[in-house]
Amino acid sequence: MLDYSALAALAAVIREGSFDGAARALHVTPSAVSQRIRLLEERVGCALVVRDQPCRPTDTGRRLCQHIDRVRLLEQELQAVLPAIAPQDGGARVPLPIAVNADSLATWLVPAIAAFAASAPVLVDVAVDDEGHTAQWLRSGAVLAAVTAQARPTTGCNSQPLGAMRYVAAASPDFVRRHFAHGVTAGALSQAPSLMFSLKDNLQTRWARRLCHREVELPRHALPSTQAFLTASVAGMGWGMHPTMLADEHLQRGTLVELVADTPLDIPLYWHHARAASALVEGLSRAVLAAARSALRQK
Numbered sequence: 007m008l009d010y011s012a013l014a015a016l017a018a019v020i021r022e023g024s025f026d027g028a029a030r031a032l033h034v035t036p037s038a039v040s041q042r043i044r045l046l047e048e049r050v051g052c053a054l055v056v057r058d059q060p061c062r063p064t065d066t067g068r069r070l071c072q073h074i075d076r077v078r079l080l081e082q083e084l085q086a087v088l089p090a091i092a093p094q095d096g097g098a099r100v101p102l103p104i105a106v107n108a109d110s111l112a113t114w115l116v117p118a119i120a121a122f123a124a125s126a127p128v129l130v131d132v133a134v135d136d137e138g139h140t141a142q143w144l145r146s147g148a149v150l151a152a153v154t155a156q157a158r159p160t161t162g163c164n165s166q167p168l169g170a171m172r173y174v175a176a177a178s179p180d181f182v183r184r185h186f187a188h189g190v191t192a193g194a195l196s197q198a199p200s201l202m203f204s205l206k207d208n209l210q211t212r213w214a215r216r217l218c219h220r221e222v223e224l225p226r227h228a229l230p231s232t233q234a235f236l237t238a239s240v241a242g243m244g245w246g247m248h249p250t251m252l253a254d255e256h257l258q259r260g261t262l263v264e265l266v267a268d269t270p271l272d273i274p275l276y277w278h279h280a281r282a283a284s285a286l287v288e289g290l291s292r293a294v295l296a297a298a299r300s301a302l303r304q305k
């Protein structure tokens with residue numbers, strides 16, 4: 007049997023980023039946290055924490071963190087049907103880690119998460135990554151659910167379609183006049199600065215490839231913020247792929263214009279969640295799916 011006080015110490019170190027932070031959260035000394043993790047590492051036969059700033063889990067440590075997250079959710083669920091085992095003070099909220107893409111977080115997803123968290127005894131812990139990479143968080147055991155562009159279920163997970171997020175290639179009118187006076191061609195795109203969210207962001211490249219029928223090397227500014235991405239486009243810094251949910255107002259006002267009319271890019275999204283996680287994960291799933299049906303493009 008695993009020592010669940012040691013697992014709690016491991017999860018606290020990863021969540022707080024340090025042994026001192028974990029000790030404060032658990033109301034014990036840092037040496038007690040260190041000893042619990044050392045004994046757990048001896049028990050499983052490998053390192054569980056990369057002692058860095060902040061501390062990071064090894065692959066095995068990440069899987070153990072996922073395990074303790076599931077146990078806490080199941081215990082919370084059990085307390086709801088067996089009130090006699092519930093703590094007198096109502097108990098602490100339990101972490102519910104998920105991974106999502108930044109554009110979903112900035113548009114349709116937060117109201118669903120907020121409404122669920124207001125009625126459930128959880129603390130939602132959101133990791134942000136590109137939609138093409140969030141499934142890796144599930145595979146690693148770092149989260150229990152994710153919004154992803156991957157249709158095929160992650161091992162041990164269920165997959166449900168959410169709908170498609172529509173993007174348009176847009177820039178400020180002045181930017182378009184300066185860089186695309188003779189049309190949006192492969193040559194013009196190879197000279198005009200584009201915007202990207204991160205090195206994982208390939209939406210601009212995909213749109214240019216579809217338009218030009220070949221690969222185009224795009225000069226890029228990197229802006230890892232959905233709001234900054236939009237603001238930079240309006241300010242004329244570059245062109246980029248914007249969710250229509252954010253861009254439509256600017257397109258109507260004329261502060262943004264499409265590079266080429268009627269050339270949207272639709273990105274299908276899916277909700278993956280660990281099987282047999284808990285009723286709380288199922289509850290979050292229902293909230294996310296309902297929000298997606300209202301906000302995203304359905305077939």
